[in-house]
Amino acid sequence: MARLSREFYNRPTLEAARDLLGKILVRRLEGQTLAGRVVETEAYIGRCDKACHAYNYRRTARTETLFAPPGTAYIYLIYGMYHCLNFVTEPEGEPAAVLLRAIEPLAGLETMARLRYGDKPLTPYREKNFVNGPGKVCRALGLTRAENGLDLTGDVLFLCDRPEDAGLPPFPPPLGEHIIAGPRVGVDYAGEARDFPWRFRLAEEA
DNA sequence: AGAACGATCGACT
């Protein structure tokens, strides 16, 4: 299977965050394949970014994963009840990552809906808010701290350019082709870094 | 040991 290589992640985080838009995220869970198209990301760079858990190279039990090789999954618990999935970037030892904020669901919809909503019916409102936030994405993909540290060049969780690269049928192209940059969500506490335009998303219009 | 806080979400007005 042609998946994104470690070298894809081994470069400046802002480049990686932009290039990840439109890629296919694949999660293998209990014999099933869940997949979605990446449509929103944010960059976090420990070297210079007060919003990053590893700001100023802060090294603790939690941030240890950010110091792992590029192409590692960094997953942490937030607000006591949700999880966030990140892709570690930059050369090993430079703590930085791309936060996955939203996807377009493509495969394994039934399983994702069950993980997300249990037996509740999938109303239009729920469909609209299915995987449009970092906590929602992790819930729908069955990702928790147990998956922290996963190697993204492995078989359980990885990214690829096209659905065919993961043995999936072709999907329609992304709705949006333009990349919009703007300030990140929920980092008002982070001093000057709160205004960095490090959030990226695919949009229909520029 | 204790306290403060958070890269969020969903229920509710």
Place this chain on the structure above:
DNA sequence: GTCGATCGTTCTA
């Protein structure tokens, strides 16, 4: 728009 849930992480002492 507001607000509470809920608990691991981090820092202070």
